[in-house]
Amino acid sequence: MVAGKILIILSDAHSFEVHKSDDTTSQEESGFFLSELAKPLIKLLDAQYAVTFASPNGKGPNIDPLSESTMLAFLGNWWQKNKENKLIDEMRLTNNLASPRPFASISNAELNTFDGVFIPGGHAPLTDLGNNPELGRILLHFHNQKKPTALICHGPYALLSTKYAPESPGFAYKGYNLTSWSDAEESLVETLKGGTIDKVESTLRGEGAVMITGTGQKLGSITVDREVVSGANPLAADALGTQFVEMLKGTQ
Known part of the structure; x- marks a missing residue:
């Protein structure tokens, strides 16, 4: 039996x-x-939730190459990497990960059928999620209906899209406690890349979010405020998934 439906937002x-x-x-x-x-x-599927993938224009998403590094991303845990790669391959074959739903194809009426929304990280959201009006419309639905919303790393950058939604009153998450990929963490990437990168933490803070940072967040602690659970980096992924499922069950 399906426990409910979750919308997963990805970048093109x-x-x-x-x-x-x-x-x-x-x-x-x-x-x-x-x-x-x-x-x-994995947490969502184990809890019997059905997932639907969506992106701005329905293009097949890319995997951040750094996130497939056995030594850097998985600390040598080849078994875990293989498990996660197999899951993504399965989602491409049996779900719609290879061809996500374009945002505009999801009507307001259909949004009512979803129980929650999840946005993972990777740097790609910096490119096409933060100013997307259709994503703003989608996220405002979950915000206004107080449906669980999970975001991690660069994923919270997508919340900025609520400023651009039709008839938007502005940034919907002003005053929310949020955690994201920090400016300090981004500065390390900037050193490696030899340039500057748009910041998640300071941009959200500038819009009125209360950014929760610190050693705990960098080591995997998550932040929960009202319908939103957020995490800073890959270390928070397990805890974020567990909390998201608990929040979903609590609203049903």
């Missing part, structure tokens, strides 16, 4: 911008971060 982008000191811009390969999608997805 396969890269993100790095702004160089000489005023040029490079495109760096990205996509969704493997474990940030797979670990919560």
